[in-house]
Amino acid sequence: MVLSKAVSQSDVSVHSTFASRYVRTSLPRFRMSDNSIPKEAAYQIINDELMLDGNPRLNLASFVTTWMEPECDKLIMSSINKNYVDMDEYPVTTELQNRCVNMIAHLFNAPLGESEAAVGVGTVGSSEAIMLAGLAFKRKWQNRRRAQGLPIDKPNIVTGANVQVCWEKFARYFEVELKEVKLREGYYVMDPEKAVELVDENTICVAAILGSTLNGEFEDVKLLNDLLVKKNEETGWDTPIHVDAASGGFIAPFLYPELEWDFRLPLVKSINVSGHKYGLVYAGIGWVVWRSKEDLPDELIFHINYLGADQPTFTLNFSKGSSQVIAQYYQLIRLGYEGYRNVMENCTENMIVLKEGLEKTGRFNIISKDQGVPLVAFSLKDNHSHNEFEVSDMLRRFGWIVPAYTMPPDAQHITVLRVVIREDFSRTLAERLVNDIQKVLNELDALPSKLLTAKMAVTEDDNDLVPPGSPVIAKKSALEMQREITTIWKKFVLDRKKTNGVC
Secondary structure (H helix, E strand, C coil): CCCCCCCCCCCCCCCCHHHCHHHHCCCCCCCCCCCCCCHHHHHHHHHHHHCCCCCHHHECCCCCCCCCCHHHHHHHHHCCCCECCCCCCCHHHHHHHHHHHHHHHHHCCCCCCCCCCCEEEEECCHHHHHHHHHHHHHHHHHHHHHHCCCCCCCCEEEEECCCCHHHHHHHHHCCCEEEEECCECCECCCCHHHHHHHCCCCEEEEEEEECCCCCCEECCHHHHHHHHHHHHHHHCCCCCEEEECCCCCCCHHHHCCCCCCCCCCCCEEEEEEECCCCCCCCCCCEEEEECCHHHCCHHHCEEECCCCCCEEECCCCCCCECHHHHHHHHHHHHHHHHHHHHHHHHHHHHHHHHHHHHHHHCCEEECCCCCECCEEEEEECCCCCCCHHHHHHHHHHHCCECCEEECCCCCCCCEEEEEECCCCCCHHHHHHHHHHHHHHHHHHHHCCCCCHHHHHCCCHHHHHCCCCCCCCCCCCCHHHHHHHHHHHHHHHHHHHHHHHCCC
């Protein structure tokens, strides 16, 4: 005799997730649900929705690392439950952070003695690192001005208009005037001469970018240092330099070791770098290092003694995960100088493959430089019929995420596309991307211009611009515009059928 019982609706242990009632209801969006759901259902439903995200490996807009070795993934998962600030509980993790700071400081040629510890800290990214460096500059400037009996109410910082938005955040959050050197067509980084012209007695520092977000170009930090040294001597000021090496800090030491941009220059007092970019770690780790202890005012440092000895700490946030710190140490010892150089050389070679492929189409101007962050920034030679935004939009059909954007003032009339070459972007993918871009161009060539409707419609505002005495053009009604558009599209479809047999 077989014993059986009816399965109740609440007994979900025997149900397939897709056979359960949980896939028939919408997920909560604004308020928590009253009842729990099985872990399998929660996982499956969320995982299904996440499938609609883009593929991180094909996100060519981002500088952030999207691949690491499985061994490092294991280390990350094994330490994902460690809170970094619990230094008494996790002293080894603290020691690994200190090792990373010292390795990076030596990489940037900090003037340290053989056994002298570097001054720096791990952050959640370069944004926090820049905030900390900016605060140090502001406090040092204030202390110096107070000692001289001078006002401290109008600090400013000089940058190029190409800086990342975190610099604007720093200026706004901490009440510092941002003095930007405008860009111009053909010159998309800060001009050192114009930057030094903007420096005055209230300038807390000049920020140089080693690897512009817009086109990957390295700014001329050496020239900036030389010009600023001369101005300081003439004025008696002591204006320093901060180098935002978020993207280029893990590139220049390996590809361009003779390039002087770091602590070899006397006015460079602090440098930030993103471990989660070309430091080759997943998102969530940045670093800031100072030239010496004198460049970080002691009143900004908090001291704790959880470990039985003094442990200085200088951060904006408190709790954060330990995984990325450990992952950074893994990369530094796993790859070493040789490994990082090989990775950066591969990225550069694949950048050249992509650049040459785009040049062969004859349709693009290359905006980026060969020396700098391995990326290709390019614009259409002719964007009257179709523009860069349309190219970007159509590339998504092939899975590629390629951003299009306009340059900052005074080059805002320039629109570019940008492809960032990361460690996991192979030559095969570079060649495939060129082929897909050519397909997109061919499709756009066969489509009518998006400007078509704009050319057909003349608004009342347009008539206001007509010179006196000229005939006023009557505004077309919405129905007339729709009919004209329909006629043009019908003609286009019929022509396509005659030539290709398909629409």
